Amino acid sequence: MVVATRRFEFSAAHRYWRDDWSAEENERVFGPYTSPYGHGHNYTLDVSITGELDERTGMVMNMTELKAIVNEVLEEFDHKHLNYDTPYFRDQVPTTENLVRVLWRLIAARLPAHARLKHLRLYEQPDLWAEYDGVGETQFARLYTFAAAHRLHAPALSDEENLAIYGKCNNPNGHGHNYTLEVTVQGPIDPATGMLVDLEWLDRTVHSVIDRLHLRHLDREIPAFADRPSTAENIIVYLWNELAPLLEGRLALLRLWETRKNIFSYAGPSVIPA
Structure with missing residues (x-):
């Protein structure tokens, strides 16, 4: 079946807070998100x-009709404070994970x-979003960046073969990239916090791995690439192998941008049926 996607935008404020917790517990779990006045986002x-x-018509659905339905839903949220101006977050924290599920329920019920x-994919910020398909577990994704140099050179190949395969990327002195890494985690939402994963913990965990690569020459300073070419394919597998154990089974997908045109995805090693 064809899948059609349309993008919408709305603006809203929210605050992370539980009335049944002490101020100390709220601040420990939610940090600056506990500001009594809330903060806001331009959601996408x-x-x-x-x-x-x-x-x-040759269409799954007229986009004008979809626009009317979704805008009717978003009218409840646009230029509102999610905690105080909507009925959906009286007993749950208005996290991105919870909000995307509320929107799913409201939009799905109105479709013909x-x-x-x-x-649904809901961006709270350009580098942070939650996804939901109505069936499986919610996904939460965040973007990270690191800069590194490398040289594409396979030790098993001759100099002539390396030059023929990798071209100018085989430059003996190396070259570099600003890499962007998309980390997607998946799992149940904590009913107390409304979060799939603690964001500060996720950031610390990811940085504990990518900071080893940041401002380094991968081939000369990272042991994992001493005997294998530092292609984006090998880099993303390396990152998966390092991150998966630390993320305790919640890692669902990695996507790596080497340049704006070269993008690589990896969801872990394939399971070969017996």
């Missing part, structure tokens, strides 16, 4: 629908029978 929501194509909600 990607709404994906699917269904059989209408033979007459011939279209089905396929996927």
